[in-house]
Amino acid sequence: MKKAFTQLNSKAGILVNRANEIAYRKEKNTYDIIDPLAVIVAMCPELVMEYFEKPCFIEIAGKYTKGMVVIDWVGRSLEKRNPSTIISEVRMQAVLDLLIESVAPKTD
DSSP states (O other): OHHHHHTOOSHHHHHHHHHHHHHOBTTTTBOOOHHHHHHHHHHOGGGEEEEEEEEEEEOOSSSSOSSSEEEOSSSOOSSOOOEEEEEEEEOHHHHHHHHHHHHSOOOO
């Protein structure tokens, strides 16, 4: 992915390349693209390959944890919550293509 953005000489391409340098996790050889991925999924839901509808909430009281998302995977929670969509798989190459297209220099 990094190579594709490096080839873009636009201001947006340079910005994305710098952001990728910061987001790159060397220990796992992966990138964190959580925010762009959320926007792309909202705009192109057809790129979602697998998802789950599960009750979840942000724990702030300290009953289970503190400040983290709690997902009721098995339906045992006594607390009734509205289900949230949890995306577990996307068409990643299509996502990356959209990211690259979004920062590519415009030609008229």
